[in-house]
């Protein structure tokens with residue numbers, strides 16, 4: 001059974017981590033506990049050692065600790081890192097890449113999914129610094145088990161109490177289940193804008209950052225899928241662990257996608273492909289006194305071509321997902337687009353909102369499929385991606401039966 005690394009930090013809820021360790025063991029997992037120095041003021045390492053039957057890691061610099069292979073290996077061996085309780089200090093270190101003890105170093109060194117269960121005083125929980133750190137962690141794919149409300153140890157009423165051990169164990173099991181849920185699946189995801197050249201120095205482009213497509217790719221890869229990303233010109237970093245093909249124009253993107261579509265379990269067209277392109281001048285166009293008229297021709301519609309290929313039997317079994325950027329009648333237009341392009345799912349985006357969509361890290365979408373609509377409210381793109389991939393996974397599962 002997989003090993004879970006359980007980080008325990010210095011909060012009054014540390015005693016509940018004992019119950020969490022037990023719950024994980026009951027579910028069949030090995031648990032290795034890592035305690036911060038502050039945590040040891042609340043619970044003794046012996047308690048965890050007796051329960052987990054593994055030595056508790058307390059100090060990065062303890063003589064002998066670095067010669068112990070099992071100890072060093074935890075970063076690669078752990079199937080998941082859980083931090084419960086996670087103090088404001090620990091979340092701050094994780095969000096900012098500070099690695100000054102074993103637990104914060106382990107967070108940077110592991111590729112395993114990470115779940116945190118914060119616990120702190122209500123005012124600390126509401127502080128903008130803590131909110132920002134949590135936002136950063138969420139955007140990076142860290143799962144947050146929200147604290148509960150009630151009487152806090154400090155005598156206050158409010159939010160900040162460590163979530164119940166059962167809820168924390170359930171979140172860990174759910175995250176582990178997702179971790180392998182797309183194993184053996186292949187996904188092709190497009191991301192970013194396309195640039196259509198006017199001449200050697202000028203182009204027509206759009207404001208897509210590539211974040212949404214990258215988030216979908218990252219989420220699918222985290223669930224074990226083999227992911228290829230075809231990205232237009234983007235400045236954000238692509239996710240680790242995916243194959244990357246860089247293109248510039250709609251025509252290049254079309255060629256890259258069509259060459260790789262066959263054999264994919266799903267193709268997700270998250271790119272904002274230009275609809276029109278100018279005739280490219282070979283020389284730089286000199287400016288003149290009057291206005292300049294550009295004649296724009298239609299680009300190939302990649303999603304429509306994929307839909308047609310599948311309808312004609314050349315892409316059997318490939319799930320097709322498109323995005324729709326709309327400014328009004330979002331769902332109605334998305335429904336129409338889904339039918340016209342003969343695809344399974346349209347992720348409809350209201351781009352008239354300033355708090356979501358292009359160039360920001362949040363989004364709010366409606367998933368439009370044949371059997372109905374599902375709304376995913378305003379959230380970081382990484383969380384929206386989770387909802388989209390959940391839906392894709394569900395549709396792929398249905399297809400398999």
Ligand code: CTP
Nearest residue numbers: 269271273274299300301302303322323324325
């Ligand atoms: N798309 C594509 N090729 C294009 C244009 C768009 O594959 N040349 C894909 C996008 O990646 C997206 C979907 O089609 O998944 C919807 O794009 P959008 O531009 O919103 O829709 P259109 O069908 O072009 O309709 P309109 O611009 O009229 O809203």
